[in-house]
Each structure stands twice: as C-alpha cells, then as structure tokens.
Amino acid sequence: MAIPRAAKTQRRTRIQEEKEEVILEAALDVFSVHGFRGSTIDQIAEVAGMSKPNLLYYFRTKEAMHRALIDRVLFTWLEPLRAFDANGNPESEIRSYIRRKLEMARDFPRESRLFANEMLQGAPHVEDELRGPLKSLVDEKAEVIRAWAKAGKIAKCDPYHLIFSIWSTTQHYADFDVQVRAVLGQEHSGDGRFEDAARYLEKLFVDGLGMRRP
Amino acid sequence: MAIPRAAKTQRRTRIQEEKEEVILEAALDVFSVHGFRGSTIDQIAEVAGMSKPNLLYYFRTKEAMHRALIDRVLFTWLEPLRAFDANGNPESEIRSYIRRKLEMARDFPRESRLFANEMLQGAPHVEDELRGPLKSLVDEKAEVIRAWAKAGKIAKCDPYHLIFSIWSTTQHYADFDVQVRAVLGQEHSGDGRFEDAARYLEKLFVDGLGMRRP
DNA sequence: GGATAATTTGACCGATTGGTAAACATTACA
DNA sequence: TGTAATGTTTACCAATCGGTCAAATTATCC
Structure with missing residues (x-):
C-alpha cells in the first residue's frame, strides 16, 4: 500500500x-x-x-x-544579513554584505527569481514570514546601523532604505540578468559584470555613508 | 460579418x-x-x-x-531616461531622474511589475527591444555621464552600473512593494515611504558622485 | 527467498485553458 | 429608414490543467 x-x-x-x-x-x-x-x-x-x-x-x-x-530557500537567503555583525567595522561589514549578496545573485539566480516572482504577485504564500521573521531581522540590523550613526562611525541615514537599496541593487543582477546582459553587450558575457558591479556598489555605499571622508 | x-x-x-x-x-x-x-x-x-x-x-x-x-508601456517607461539632459547640471539631472523614477514607481507600479515579470522570464517577448532601442539609449546617456566625469564635474564611476543601480533602487518600491510595506510596518502605510526613499536615494547618489565634496 | 512495504506508472477524471463558429444585436451612414 | 458593417454572445471544441486510482514494479528486511 x-x-x-x-x-x-x-x-x-x-x-x-x-x-x-x-x-x-x-x-x-x-x-x-x-x-x-x-x-x-x-x-x-x-x-x-x-x-x-x-x-x-x-x-x-x-x-x-x-x-x-520557499521554506528551504528562505532561510539560506537571509544568511548574509544574519551575518551582519554589530561588533565589526562598519565599512568592512557593509562591503562584505554587498559582496556576499552579489555572490548569491551570481551563484543562486534562480533562488533570487523565485522570491522576486513571489513578491511581484503580492507574496500570497509568504506574507506572514515577511511581517514576522524578516521584519524582526531587519529591525535588529537597522538598530545596529542606527547605533553606528549615533556613535559617529558613519553618516546619518535611514537604515531601512539603506538595506532596501543594497537588496535591490544586488538582486538586480540576478532578476534582471537579461536586461543587464543586453545593455552591456556580449563583451561582458562572462562573470566580469559581477566584479564591476561589486567595485561600483562598494564604492557607492561606502562613499554614501561618509566613511571615506576625513 | x-x-x-x-x-x-x-x-x-x-x-x-x-x-x-x-x-x-x-x-x-x-x-x-x-x-x-x-x-x-x-x-x-x-x-x-x-x-x-x-x-x-x-x-x-x-x-x-x-x-x-508591452509596446505601449515600453515607450513611456523610458521617458525619464530620455529626459536626462546632457547640457543640464549633473547634480540636478541625477536628482530629478531619481525623483521621476520614484514617482513612476509610485504612480505606475503595474507597469513596473509588467516589465519585471517579463525580465524574470528571460524577456522572451522583448529581447530585441532590449538589445536595440534600450541599449542605444543607455549607451548614449552613459556617454554623457562619462563626459561629465572626464570634465571633472562628477567623480569617476561606471556609468552603466550607475544607471542599473538607479533603476533597481527606484523600481524596487514598485516591484517589491509588499516586502517594503511588511518590513516598514503599517505606520508607513501612506505614501511617506516614497518621500523617505527619495530623500535617501538622492543623498546616496549625489554623495556617491562626489558632488558634495569640496 | 518470500513477505511486506515503498515506489512507479498508465489510464483516467472533472475543471480550466486558449480559441472558434455562428447566430444575434447594435451602430453608422446613405 | 433601410441596410451593410460592426459589435456581442451562447454554445462549443480540442488541449491541457491539477490530481486520483489501481495495478505493476522495485526495494527492504527477516
């Protein structure tokens, strides 16, 4: 039977x-x-x-x-954010977070697209996870960033929108891969675009947090 | 008949x-x-x-x-990028581009999601438009940005990844609206998140281009 | 090796899919 | 107002959908 x-x-x-x-x-x-x-x-x-x-x-x-x-992917997907260390150096933490997210976009594009699809449809299957565990994790890390700003380690900024912008810019290279390839042309057909993106994004966010100013 | x-x-x-x-x-x-x-x-x-x-x-x-x-939406969707003016002031051009893109994310989220869906699926219906008209437009604007950098008006940066990052950060507020709302909580149920995002993103990119440094 | 549980498959079901045919209703225009 | 073109609907079709069932096959364990 x-x-x-x-x-x-x-x-x-x-x-x-x-x-x-x-x-x-x-x-x-x-x-x-x-x-x-x-x-x-x-x-x-x-x-x-x-x-x-x-x-x-x-x-x-x-x-x-x-x-x-979804259940299986959700956990590993938040791994990089979880690894975000309050006791670490702000600049290197931001840098390594960006790098890790970009590596995931490169190595696990299907997982990224699975979530993107779910979000586009209004998250009918995971809305609870968003409001619960995800929000809690983001709240926690946002507090870390806020504390860094208060201690004068980084420039003041909205920590939530900072996190959103890191998410969106990095995942873009997985979710909109066709567009990125089409615009860059075939000369970037290898993985070079990920390294270029890493360089650009690290600089963007590090400068944005004022960590490079005297 | x-x-x-x-x-x-x-x-x-x-x-x-x-x-x-x-x-x-x-x-x-x-x-x-x-x-x-x-x-x-x-x-x-x-x-x-x-x-x-x-x-x-x-x-x-x-x-x-x-x-x-797709045909109808494609044209109007690139309107803000087309309006990007080579003769304008770099800072105000970047600022108004970000603002316009965020307004579109707020006012036309369905159009944004339509494209996002198409991209996720590998652009089976619009790949030609991406490689043709879109790439041409981006190439043109990228050249403008490069010229600004060469003239010392802005800091050097990869213009393509700059454009990608503006696209992704702004469209994120349309495509991932559920996630944004869930993480921010219900106190941001109005349109306030768009104004917060505008403030944050304008600062991020303007600082990132070194336009605020002495 | 045989009993028993776990796995696999072909045939099938009702509902839904994209799309058609033809009858019916409405509009535009002389 | 008559009539030809345009617009709308009911009934229907073959293909595909998610899912079931019973029979056949294979793995496991004594």
Whole structure:
C-alpha cells in the first residue's frame, strides 16, 4: 500500500531524500521562471525526469512543492544579513554584505527569481514570514546601523532604505540578468559584470555613508 | 460579418478605441501580477467586464494582447531616461531622474511589475527591444555621464552600473512593494515611504558622485 | 527467498485553458 | 429608414490543467 511521504515509518528513506531533492531542484527551475500560477506539474515532472504521479507521490499538491521550496530557500537567503555583525567595522561589514549578496545573485539566480516572482504577485504564500521573521531581522540590523550613526562611525541615514537599496541593487543582477546582459553587450558575457558591479556598489555605499571622508 | 480589428476600413471606430483601452487596462492588472503564462483570458475578461469572445474580437490571441501592452508601456517607461539632459547640471539631472523614477514607481507600479515579470522570464517577448532601442539609449546617456566625469564635474564611476543601480533602487518600491510595506510596518502605510526613499536615494547618489565634496 | 512495504506508472477524471463558429444585436451612414 | 458593417454572445471544441486510482514494479528486511 502506497502511503505518500512515509507516513508509517517516521524516518525518511534514502530514495525519498534523493527524489525530493531532484524534484525541488526541478521545481526551482520552473517556478523561478514562470511563477506559481504559470508553472505546471508536467513541466516540473519533465525537468525532474519522472512521471507526474510520481512527483505527486512525494508532494501531494503543487502548492506543497512550492511551499517546501520557499521554506528551504528562505532561510539560506537571509544568511548574509544574519551575518551582519554589530561588533565589526562598519565599512568592512557593509562591503562584505554587498559582496556576499552579489555572490548569491551570481551563484543562486534562480533562488533570487523565485522570491522576486513571489513578491511581484503580492507574496500570497509568504506574507506572514515577511511581517514576522524578516521584519524582526531587519529591525535588529537597522538598530545596529542606527547605533553606528549615533556613535559617529558613519553618516546619518535611514537604515531601512539603506538595506532596501543594497537588496535591490544586488538582486538586480540576478532578476534582471537579461536586461543587464543586453545593455552591456556580449563583451561582458562572462562573470566580469559581477566584479564591476561589486567595485561600483562598494564604492557607492561606502562613499554614501561618509566613511571615506576625513 | 465580423472582421476583427477593422480590417476592412483602415480607420478605427470610436468603440474600438474605447474597448481596446478597457481591455489593455484590465490586461495590465492581470499580466503585471501573474506574468504571461500565469494569466488567463478569462481573468482579463472578467476585470474588463466583457465576455471572453468579445476580448478575442479585439485581440485575436493572448499574445497579441500582451504584445500591444508591452509596446505601449515600453515607450513611456523610458521617458525619464530620455529626459536626462546632457547640457543640464549633473547634480540636478541625477536628482530629478531619481525623483521621476520614484514617482513612476509610485504612480505606475503595474507597469513596473509588467516589465519585471517579463525580465524574470528571460524577456522572451522583448529581447530585441532590449538589445536595440534600450541599449542605444543607455549607451548614449552613459556617454554623457562619462563626459561629465572626464570634465571633472562628477567623480569617476561606471556609468552603466550607475544607471542599473538607479533603476533597481527606484523600481524596487514598485516591484517589491509588499516586502517594503511588511518590513516598514503599517505606520508607513501612506505614501511617506516614497518621500523617505527619495530623500535617501538622492543623498546616496549625489554623495556617491562626489558632488558634495569640496 | 518470500513477505511486506515503498515506489512507479498508465489510464483516467472533472475543471480550466486558449480559441472558434455562428447566430444575434447594435451602430453608422446613405 | 433601410441596410451593410460592426459589435456581442451562447454554445462549443480540442488541449491541457491539477490530481486520483489501481495495478505493476522495485526495494527492504527477516
């Protein structure tokens, strides 16, 4: 008797772990490009190289697949912000945050697009996470930045909009990759644009925080 | 005999103009949220308040509707960049460009999201426009910025990444509106966040271009 | 090796998809 | 006002959608 998701034995089989991995990988491919509504189980099944009913054996619904994907990605996505250190040097913290975010845009563009799609649609599946854990984390880091400004370590600025602008500029290189490539032309077809962006953005934000002034 | 899109007489009827307007308005509502694949003709028809076959009388296919929408929006969307004046004062040009882009994010968020959706999907419908007209316009304005830098009016910087960063930061307030609202909390439920963003971004970029240094 | 549980698949279902045909209603214009 | 063109709707189509079911196959463990 087939009981999906191993309801009988609480432990997950080796096959389960492997197949769920394959499915989520395929789902990331599809969802990140077409969004939730625009993606079909058949598409994902084809990318995953298995039959549709087989997919539905591991994830009972399309929503369950999307949910699992979002949950997994959400945590690792906030990793760089979490690593933002209150005790560190402001300039190097800002620099390394930008660098890390750009590396993620370069190495995990699908994850970035998955979130972008979700945001564009009004975050119907993750609004709670935004208002809860995300807001808390941002509030905490905003307080750090505010404290730096109060201590005279950096110029005064709105910490929330600072964070927004770092998010948007870095993720832009993942989400709008086609546009960036089209505008830059084929001479930047390698990963050079990420290094150029890193140089430009680090300078922009460091100067913007007045950390380079005497 | 019904011939779609007035094939016989070349002129467009009053009714045609009105209905096509209504349809494109509804299509913008739907496409901007769900993307091309995720949107259905029935959805658009319901928003437009007419029957599905009636929609298809004016636009023969879903693609034709999307195409017409993109074409119309594309032109007005680049308006602010076109207005960027080589003979103007660098600081005020940058400032007003940022302000204009933020106003568009505030007043035309659907148009912004429509493009964002298209970019996320790899620009399957507009890649030619990106490589052609868009790239030309950006190349032209980039040259202006480079000339300013050479003349010592602003600090040296990569003009392409400067433009990218202005695009991304401003459009962020349209495309990621849910996230911005969630993080800022409900006390910023009005349009105040746009004014805060304008203040922050103008300062960031003006400082970044060294225009405030002695 | 055999029993038992876990996995996989083909056939199928009702709902929804983009789109059509033709009848019906309305408008514009002589 | 008559009539031809334009506009609208009902009924429908084949394809695809998310998802189910039972049967077949494979892995696991004693």
